[in-house]
Each structure stands twice: as structure tokens, then as C-alpha cells.
Amino acid sequence: MLFLYNLIVQIAGFLLKIAALFSPKMKLFVEGRKLVFPVLEQKIKLTDKTIWFHAASLGEYEQGLPVIEKIKEQFPSHKIVLTFFSPSGYEVRKNNTVADVTVYLPLDTQKNAQNFLKIVHPDLVFFIKYEYWPNYLAELKKRYTKTYLISGILRKNQLFFKWYGGFYREALNTFTYFFVQNETSKKLLQEVGKTNVSVSGDTRFDRVAAILEKDNSLDFIAQFKNNTLTIVVGSSWPKDENLLVDFINSNTLNVKFIIAPHNIKEEQIQQLKNSITKKTVLFSEKEGQNLADFDVFIIDTIGILTKIYSYADIAYVGGGFGNPGVHNLLEPATFGVPILIGPNYSHFAEATALVNMEACISINNNKELDEAFKNLIQNDDIRHEKGHMCSTFVQMNKGATAIILKHILNDSI
Secondary structure, three states, rough: HHHHHHHHHHHHHHHHHOOOOOOOHHHHHOOOOHHHHHHHHHHHOOOOOEEEEOOOHHHHHHHHHHHHHHHHHOOEEEEEEEEEEEEHHHHHHHOOOOOOOEEOOOOOOHHHHHHHHHHOOOOEEEEEEOOOOOOHHHHHHHHOOOOEEEEOOOOOOOOOHOOOOOOHHHHHHOOEEEEEOOOOOOOOOOHHOOOOOEEEOOOOOHHHHHHHHOOOOOHHHHHHHHOOOOEEEEEOOOOHHHHHHHHHHHHHOOOOOOOEOOOOOHHHHHHHHHHOOOEEEEEEOOOOHHHHHEEEEEEEOOOHHHHHHOOOOEEEEOOOOOOOOOOOHHHHHOOOOOEEEEEOOOOOOOHHHHHHOEEEEOOOHHHHHHHHHHHHHHHHHHHHHHHOOOOOOOOHHHOHHHHHHHHHHHHHH
């Protein structure tokens, strides 16, 4: 089975190089990995102590950030090495300040795993949420390296729990301890003989709760809002925007809209702007403008959506009309903002919980969107109640980082 797996990885590596000729994202994926080993050799000495964190993409990085920050505090003499699998994570956070070294994770071949771990020689390793690379895990096991899964989430349909999944179950033997998000994940691991597991919760709650302690002010957003009820649309896709544009164009209430699309390619941004009949301005056009004069503000940049949510009276979080589903609800929730989403949210525990609590409203069509928005706009009590439920939900679920850190520190003594 290992031979077959390694053959598949080699073939995948070859196909990715071909795909890179036609896809900018795949080009980043391939080209970004060419410099990994030279960068590691330059920045990590044989005498350095290191701790390695691996995140698949941006979401997992944000999820693991509270733990990374606390581990960095507790182990100040160690260098933090952070790896990403996806360009959508690495390209956005390659210049982060929490890690000493940030690189792509080389493909999971035996040679790459051996070379990577020889250079990095970590004392502790953390995989965030998921991604189980058999060759890396096998090498870590050979080195007796303490390896942890944090904010893990497991499902019955994963290979570990199939009758033919013995090869992948073997990879789980590497982990010193599993910190999982829910009882379902714990039970699944116990069913395959893992007793080194506990439910710590989701570290994302700690990250978004900590946002409240930061400076979230943006003068240009305050100028645009101008003390007017504002709906913030975050991480929207075209299917979301089609519904939203209809509401924006037909709405006669005193409301402003901020739209931060998931994709900020110029052509799509201009198409979105042209579809709106209200007075609209782009972030890239804001200089020299009196933003208070506009009804719609389109954010054609990245990195400021979290702060923008602090100005929201109502939030719409996109992705719920696509696959795998809705984007991050917890950022607007932590600010006490009621939320609307599309119908595809069942794979996300926090979305399911908020919908069940009626703090978040799932809509399927224009009519439901119109009714939900108008109800929240016109009824202050309902809007504030749902927002309060959202912020309380975040506060009640934080604490995973403290549970993980306590165990790690006890395990390291």
C-alpha cells in the first residue's frame, strides 16, 4: 500500500507541473516549493531548537494562531516553523510575524519528508484540524517526535474508518495526542483504538474572541457608514451577489452596504459594480472621495474584512450557495452581529448551531433574503437579540487553547 501511495504522489507531482503551465494558482503551488529546502537551510541551524506547525490553508492557520502564539510565549528559545499546503494560505500569510520561518510543505514523498525533518528537526509538531501525510507522519514516528492534532475534526466517511483504511489508520499511530472539536470525532478515534484523545473544542473561538481586544477602527469605513445602518457582505460569490444586488437595487430603506467579495479580480469587481444602480465606490477609488455620499462600498482588497465586520449592523456571509459551503461566520458573530447565509452550511458545526439557535438565518432565494433583511432592518429588538446570541455563542465556546496548552506543558515537563 505504501508503494502504491508513493507512486500516486509521484504521478501527482508530475501532473501538477503540467497544470502549472495553464493555472496561475498551480504555478504558485509548484514554483513556491522549489525554494523550500534552500530557505530552510539558510534559516535553521543544526543547533536551533524548533517547533513545527502545519496548516493546510488560510482557515487552518487562523484556527491554529492562538495556539501558535501561546506556544511561542512558552518556548521563546525555539524557532517556529510554519508550513502551508495551499497557495491560498501561504501567499496571504507568508509574511506573518508569529513564525520565524514560513514555507510551503514539500509534497509527501519519503525523500522530502526525510530531508524536511532532517533540516527542521522539530521538538514538537502540530497539525491543525486535518491533513494526514503518511510519509511525514512515518518519519516523525521514527524520530519519536511528539506530534499533536489540534482542533481536529473527523467524520465517518474518512478513510481511517473504512474496512480498507488500515494504511491510513497506521498513520494515526504517530500522534502523541488528539485534541478534537467534538464528541463525534472522539468516538470515531476510540472506535479504532485511540484512547489518547480529548474534546478541547475549536481554537477558532479563541482567535475571534481575541479580536475584540484589538484596534478594529478604520476611519474610511466610519466615514462611509456615517451613522447609518450598514449591512456588511463578506466573502461573497457570484451566486450570493446575484441575490444581494437585486435587494440593493430595489431597497428603499435607509441602509448602506459594504461588499467584500471572495474573488477580487478586476473584471469581476467591475462587473459587480456595474450591476448596482445605487451610488457605488471601490476601495481602490476611495482616495479624495467623500465616502459618506455613497450607498455601496466594494472592498477590492484583502486583509481588512475582520475589522469591517466591527462596523456591521447586519452581516451576510457568502459561500452558502456553493460547495463546500459557507465561509467564516465567527468573525461577524464575535462583534454581536446577526448573520444571514445561504443553504449549504451543514458541514460547519458553528453555522449549524447558530442557525438552530435562530441567531443566524439561512436563506434559499430572493424572497427569503428580502424578508430576512427587512425584518432585521426594521426591528431593532430582533436585530439586537440575534446579535447578542451570536456574541454569547462565541464567548461560551472559547477556551480550547488553554486546554491544549495545559496538556502540552505538562507533557513537556
